[in-house]
Amino acid sequence: MTLRELLDPRRVIVPLQARTVREATTQLAKTLEQAGDVAEPARLTRLLKQEWPEDVVSVGGRAFLPHFRTDAVQRVVVALGVAPAPIARRGADKSRAARVVVLIVAPVAEASAYLRAMSAVAQALSSDETLAALHAATSADEVLAIPDFGETPVPADVTVADVMTTAVTSVGPETPLREAAQLMLGRDVRSMPVIGAQREVLGLLTDGHLLNYLLPQTVSELSTGQMRVAKRKGRAKTAADPGAMLVREVMDRSVLCLAEDQTVADVAGLMLSKAVDRFPVTRDGALVGVLTRGDIVRKLLGA
Numbered sequence: 001m002t003l004r005e006l007l008d009p010r011r012v013i014v015p016l017q018a019r020t021v022r023e024a025t026t027q028l029a030k031t032l033e034q035a036g037d038v039a040e041p042a043r044l045t046r047l048l049k050q051e052w053p054e055d056v057v058s059v060g061g062r063a064f065l066p067h068f069r070t071d072a073v074q075r076v077v078v079a080l081g082v083a084p085a086p087i088a089r090r091g092a093d094k095s096r097a098a099r100v101v102v103l104i105v106a107p108v109a110e111a112s113a114y115l116r117a118m119s120a121v122a123q124a125l126s127s128d129e130t131l132a133a134l135h136a137a138t139s140a141d142e143v144l145a146i147p148d149f150g151e152t153p154v155p156a157d158v159t160v161a162d163v164m165t166t167a168v169t170s171v172g173p174e175t176p177l178r179e180a181a182q183l184m185l186g187r188d189v190r191s192m193p194v195i196g197a198q199r200e201v202l203g204l205l206t207d208g209h210l211l212n213y214l215l216p217q218t219v220s221e222l223s224t225g226q227m228r229v230a231k232r233k234g235r236a237k238t239a240a241d242p243g244a245m246l247v248r249e250v251m252d253r254s255v256l257c258l259a260e261d262q263t264v265a266d267v268a269g270l271m272l273s274k275a276v277d278r279f280p281v282t283r284d285g286a287l288v289g290v291l292t293r294g295d296i297v298r299k300l301l302g303a
Contacts, residue, residue, distance in 0.1 A: 003120045004150030006078045010035040012140035016081030021101060022052060024087055025066045028079035028103040043072040044105070057118070057297075059125045063100035067118060069108050076106040076113045078121070080143065082134050100125065100134055112265035115296075116154050124152040160267060161260035163296060164281050164289035170195045171247055173202055178243030181210050191278055194251050199286040203251035213242045213250055257282045260289075264296055271296075 011031045018024035029048055033041045047070050057065040064087070079102070086097035102121050106114035124130055133146045144150055169187045171180045173194050184192060184207065194203040258267060258279045271277060271293055281289040 001154040002150060003078075003124055003152040003154065004144060006076065006117055006120075006154070007080065007144060007150070008035055009140040009144060011037070011077070011079040012143050013079075013081040014137055014139055014143060016083040016087075016101065018081070018083060018087055018101075020088055021064045021066060024064075024081055024083070024101040025103055028081055028101065029105075031079050032073070032077055032103075032105065037075075037077045038072055039074055040072040044068075044070060047072065057122075058096060058098070059122050061096070061098055062131050063098050063102055063121075063125045065102050065104060065118060065121060067104040067106075067114070069106050069111070069114060071107050073105050073107060076104070076110055076117050078105075078117060079103040082137055082143065100131070111269050112157055112263060115265050115268060116157070119158075120152050120154040124149045158264040159260065160258050160262045160264065160281055160289075160291055163264055164258075164260070164291040165295060166289045168193065168280075168287060168290050170287060171205060172196075173246065173248035173251070175247045176243060177210075177213060177245045177247060177250060180205055180247050181214055181243075184210065193255070193280045193287055193290070194247055195287050201255055201257055201280050201282060201287055203248070203253045204255045204280070205247055205251045209250045209252075213245065255280060258291060259283075267291060268296060 011028070013027060013031060016024055016027065018027060026048060029038075029044060032038050033044070038044050047068055051068075057067065059065060081101045083099045083101070086099050087101065088097045102125075104114065104117050104121065106117070127148055130146060130148045134143060134149065137143045137146070169183065169189050170193045171183060173196070180192070184190075184205075191204055191206040193201050194205055196202050256270070256274070256276070256279060258281045260281060260283060267279065270279075278290060278292040280287055281291055
C-alpha cells in the first residue's frame with residue numbers, strides 16, 4: 001500500500017485557510033464527513049471539541065499531524081491541507097508554525113494501521129523536495145500527483161526489536177538508593193530495571209521512588225538540619241538514612257515486560273491503557289532492552 005491509497009481529492013484542501021492547527025483540523029474533518037468517511041459525524045465533532053490532544057505531532061517544523069482514534073470512522077482515513085502561509089500551533093505563536101496539516105483518524109481497534117499511516121506521512125514529509133512541491137501545489141490533483149509523496153509506502157508492522165533501546169541502564173537489588181539515584185541522574189533516565197545475577201528482571205526503580213524517599217529527607221535536612229526517618233516497605237519506621245536503603249526495599253516488584261516480537265502498535269495501546277511510558281524487554285527471561293514512548297515517536301517520525 002502507498003500513501004496515495006489513503007488519500008482522496010475530496011479530502012485535500014488547497015489552499016487551506018486557517019489561523020491555527022485546531023481550525024485547520026476542524027476543516028479537514030469536514031472533508032471526511034463530506035466524502036462519506038465518517039459513520040457518526042456528531043461523535044467525531046464531539047471528539048474534536050472535547051479531547052483535543054496537547055501533543056499534536058510536529059514533523060520538524062514542516063507539518064502538523066493531528067491524529068485521533070475513534071469508532072466514528074470504520075477504517076484509517078487521511079485528510080491533508082496546504083496553507084498559503086504558516087499556521088501557528090496556538091494563536092499568534094509563530095515559533096511553532098508550518099504550512100501543511102495532515103489529519104489522521106482511525107478506529108480504536110486499528111492501532112497498527114494508524115501507526116503505519118503516521119509513519120508513512122512523516123517519511124514523505126521528511127523530503128525537502130516533497131515539501132516544496134506541496135507548498136507549490138494549487139489543487140488537490142497536483143498534491144496527489146507529487147510522485148515522492150503519493151508513492152511513499154505504508155510500512156509493515158514494526159516490532160519491539162526494531163525500535164527498542166539495547167543500551168540499558170540497570171541496577172542490582174542490593175544497590176543503595178543514593179547510589180542508584182546518582183546513576184539515574186548521571187544517565188538522564190527516569191527509570192531503571194532491577195536485575196538479578198542472570199539478568200532476570202526483579203523489579204523497576206523509578207524517579208517517583210527517588211522523590212518519595214530522598215526528596216523529603218533533603219527538604220528536612222535543609223530546613224531543620226536533622227535527618228528524616230524513613231519508612232521502609234512492609235516494616236516499621238527506623239532511623240535509617242533513606243539514601244542507604246537498598247533498591248529492593250523500595251522498587252516496584254510487579255513489572256510488565258515485553259517480548260521482542262510484539263508489535264509496536266500493541267505496545268502503544270498498552271502504554272495508553274496502563275499509563276506507562278516505558279517497558280523492559282526480555283528474551284528467555286533475561287533483560288535485552290527497554291522500549292519507551294520516545295522510541296516509538298522517533299520511529300514514527302523517521303528520526
